[in-house]
Amino acid sequence: MSTQPIELKRTYCRVCMVHCGLVAEVAGDRILKVRGDHDHPLTKGYTCPKGRATGQIHHLEPAITRPLMRKDGELVPVSWDEALDDIAQKLRRIIDTHGPNAIGMYFGSGLGLDSSGYLMEEAFYNALGTPPKFSPLTNDGTAKVMLAGAMGSFYGLNPKTDYDNVDMLIYVGTNPMVSHAHNTGMFNPAVWIRSAAKRGEVWTIDPLFTETAKFSTRHIAAYPGKDYAILAWLTREIIDGGPFNPRQAINGLEQLRAALEGYTCAKAADIAGVTEQELQDLLAAIRRKGRVVVETGTGITMSAGCNMTQWFAWLLMILTGAMNQKGGAWFHPGFLFPFDQVELPLLQSAFTPGSNVRPDVKGILGDWPCAVLPLEIEGGNIRGFFNFGGSIVRSFPDTNALTAALRKLELHVNTEVVHNDVTPYCTHVLPTKGAAERAEFTRWDTLAWNLSLQYTPPLVKPKGERRSAWWVLSQFMKRAGLPVPAFLPESDLHEGADELMLAKLMENARCSFAELKEKRYVEFPLEFPAPWVDKHFERIGGWKLAPPELLGQWNAMRSADEAASGRPKPLCYSSRRQRRKLNGQLSFLGEPANVILHPLDAAAHGITDGQKVRVHNATGEIVLIAKVNAGMRRGVLSIPHGHEDANVNHLTSVHKVDPLGGMALYSGVPVAMEPVAE
Numbered sequence: 001m002s003t004q005p006i007e008l009k010r011t012y013c014r015v016c017m018v019h020c021g022l023v024a025e026v027a028g029d030r031i032l033k034v035r036g037d038h039d040h041p042l043t044k045g046y047t048c049p050k051g052r053a054t055g056q057i058h059h060l061e062p063a064i065t066r067p068l069m070r071k072d073g074e075l076v077p078v079s080w081d082e083a084l085d086d087i088a089q090k091l092r093r094i095i096d097t098h099g100p101n102a103i104g105m106y107f108g109s110g111l112g113l114d115s116s117g118y119l120m121e122e123a124f125y126n127a128l129g130t131p132p133k134f135s136p137l138t139n140d141g142t143a144k145v146m147l148a149g150a151m152g153s154f155y156g157l158n159p160k161t162d163y164d165n166v167d168m169l170i171y172v173g174t175n176p177m178v179s180h181a182h183n184t185g186m187f188n189p190a191v192w193i194r195s196a197a198k199r200g201e202v203w204t205i206d207p208l209f210t211e212t213a214k215f216s217t218r219h220i221a222a223y224p225g226k227d228y229a230i231l232a233w234l235t236r237e238i239i240d241g242g243p244f245n246p247r248q249a250i251n252g253l254e255q256l257r258a259a260l261e262g263y264t265c266a267k268a269a270d271i272a273g274v275t276e277q278e279l280q281d282l283l284a285a286i287r288r289k290g291r292v293v294v295e296t297g298t299g300i301t302m303s304a305g306c307n308m309t310q311w312f313a314w315l316l317m318i319l320t321g322a323m324n325q326k327g328g329a330w331f332h333p334g335f336l337f338p339f340d341q342v343e344l345p346l347l348q349s350a351f352t353p354g355s356n357v358r359p360d361v362k363g364i365l366g367d368w369p370c371a372v373l374p375l376e377i378e379g380g381n382i383r384g385f386f387n388f389g390g391s392i393v394r395s396f397p398d399t400n401a402l403t404a405a406l407r408k409l410e411l412h413v414n415t416e417v418v419h420n421d422v423t424p425y426c427t428h429v430l431p432t433k434g435a436a437e438r439a440e441f442t443r444w445d446t447l448a449w450n451l452s453l454q455y456t457p458p459l460v461k462p463k464g465e466r467r468s469a470w471w472v473l474s475q476f477m478k479r480a481g482l483p484v485p486a487f488l489p490e491s492d493l494h495e496g497a498d499e500l501m502l503a504k505l506m507e508n509a510r511c512s513f514a515e516l517k518e519k520r521y522v523e524f525p526l527e528f529p530a531p532w533v534d535k536h537f538e539r540i541g542g543w544k545l546a547p548p549e550l551l552g553q554w555n556a557m558r559s560a561d562e563a564a565s566g567r568p569k570p571l572c573y574s575s576r577r578q579r580r581k582l583n584g585q586l587s588f589l590g591e592p593a594n595v596i597l598h599p600l601d602a603a604a605h606g607i608t609d610g611q612k613v614r615v616h617n618a619t620g621e622i623v624l625i626a627k628v629n630a631g632m633r634r635g636v637l638s639i640p641h642g643h644e645d646a647n648v649n650h651l652t653s654v655h656k657v658d659p660l661g662g663m664a665l666y667s668g669v670p671v672a673m674e675p676v677a678e
């Protein structure tokens with residue numbers, strides 16, 4: 001029991017992009033208790049269980065507090081100098097022997113939320129001449145950014161629902177009651193969803209009757225990966241019979257109309273595995289309201305229909321005039337780099353070159369699909385790998401292929417604060433400051449709920465010998481003879497060095513770092529509808545409705561699905577988020593590794609509620625606990641994202657990827673199951 005006085009410290013949650021305001025009781029280096037901050041200007045006391053677990057997350061064991069290096073097969077504590085010198089020497093040897101492209105990097109969420117650490121990741125990446133790079137973007141959702149580039153010539157376009165006014169909203173493959181929405185930063189989701197449903201209509205399309213479906217006006221249980229058929233048919237109907245009222249200029253309408261020719265309600269219903277009446281009812285609802293907003297999530301972006309669903313979702317919003325319109329969707333104008341104050345850089349192509357082993361599958365933003373990493377290592381193309389805080393064993397596809405490949409790396413450096421299932425494969429583990437140990441601001445500004453930025457000082461001192469990530473990266477870079485930015489402070493141990501790094505990131509921002517630090521929360525009013533959005537589309541000649549790559553994929557999927565029409569759909573699983581877990585993290589908060597299945601599927605397989613079930617396919621198998629639930633669509637199992645006790649990535653494959661953006665398929669994957677004999 002600590003004898004130190006208890007201080008109340010205000011901060012914000014660093015687990016997800018909502019960044020809820022928190023108040024922590026801190027005694028010395030212990031975070032005793034965390035609750036919502038009722039005085040927070042935005043979230044006003046709201047938190048979810050993950051935020052309230054900030055103390056547990058910080059005190060999680062076995063903590064890594066000293067640099068670790070593999071010697072004679074064992075990871076052992078060493079000094080910073082020894083670890084950094086060894087990394088630098090091995091890094092230099094790989095570069096000199098095989099070139100800088102033999103170094104791969106994963107920009108994981110760990111350092112992704114460490115603003116100054118992320119700045120140095122980018123500096124390292126650029127110093128090596130942009131070698132192979134992987135990111136959460138290419139692990140759970142290439143479609144959204146791809147669409148922004150392909151239809152709007154700017155990756156930064158991210159439509160967000162106008163929750164104050166929306167009256168026709170469709171959620172497809174997203175469960176904001178649990179996930180707080182994808183790229184939207186939605187706090188207190190029950191309030192927003194209920195009020196939208198009360199004002200108008202909210203429809204949820206998901207194979208499971210989710211927590212969000214419970215608050216919705218209607219639920220449609222489509223077959224995973226085939227939701228796109230519903231939206232494609234709606235698009236055709238909107239073009240032919242309205243409401244057709246695009247707010248910005250458009251081009252490619254005739255190509256789109258031709259591509260949808262003959263796509264009937266019966267075909268769409270058959271492909272999506274729903275009734276024609278459900279589709280007609282949904283169309284009637286859109287026609288009643290005159291405009292529609294469609295939100296998608298990882299249920300979509302991780303499925304074979306990822307690009308198509310996202311494409312038709314955007315088409316519905318564009319064609320009904322919801323983009324940049326009250327009651328529709330707004331676009332974040334950027335806080336750190338204000339989009340409305342500059343002429344936006346225009347993309348020539350939404351796609352970047354593919355990897356060595358899959359040149360046919362495009363890169364997005366220069367990032368390679370995470371599925372190719374094991375193949376690149378096995379092929380000898382990647383020999384050194386820097387994992388900047390990603391739970392890759394639980395979150396990357398095809399665990400067996402990945403772990404076999406990781407063993408072959410000559411250098412595998414991980415920035416991490418807790419031993420996990422990645423560290424056994426590392427040559428070096430570098431403990432950088434944890435979330436509660438560093439000053440920070442909300443760097444991913446455009447994913448926020450509004451036009452604001454927040455700052456927090458550290459809650460506690462760093463444990464053991466942990467250092468700032470920016471300093472750690474700059475040290476092995478310098479020692480390997482790589483250039484580092486001239487503005488870097490000499491050491492993170494110097495007073496104010498971390499904050500100087502944060503200030504550097506805010507040089508172009510809407511307010512100064514000094515102002516943010518003083519006020520903690522700075523918000524600007526949102527201009528909506530925003531002139532900069534309409535001006536951008538005037539400049540590029542309007543929305544590109546029919547990018548050739550998407551038309552090509554549509555034609556291929558349409559013919560394959562129409563050819564399979566009438567055949568039984570195989571048993572498959574869809575992926576699910578859980579309230580007390582975040583992707584591959586936080587399993588210790590107690591969410592069960594369960595599989596949700598329909599009572600008739602359970603009975604047909606001789607499975608009872610609570611029984612152990614083996615789910616398997618050609619890639620591998622996992623054992624989960626059955627949760628029999630009549631809200632699950634028949635023929636579909638719902639399995640959580642990367643769970644410690646039953647990692648779904650034993651069922652995903654490095655060979656089963658979206659042919660356009662390379663997303664590994666995590667949803668709609670065929671499987672078999674049977675009860676496990678006790």
Ligand code: SF4
Binds near residue numbers: 017046048050
């Ligand atoms: S929704 Fe939960 S995890 Fe996300 S910021 Fe708020 S408390 Fe943290």
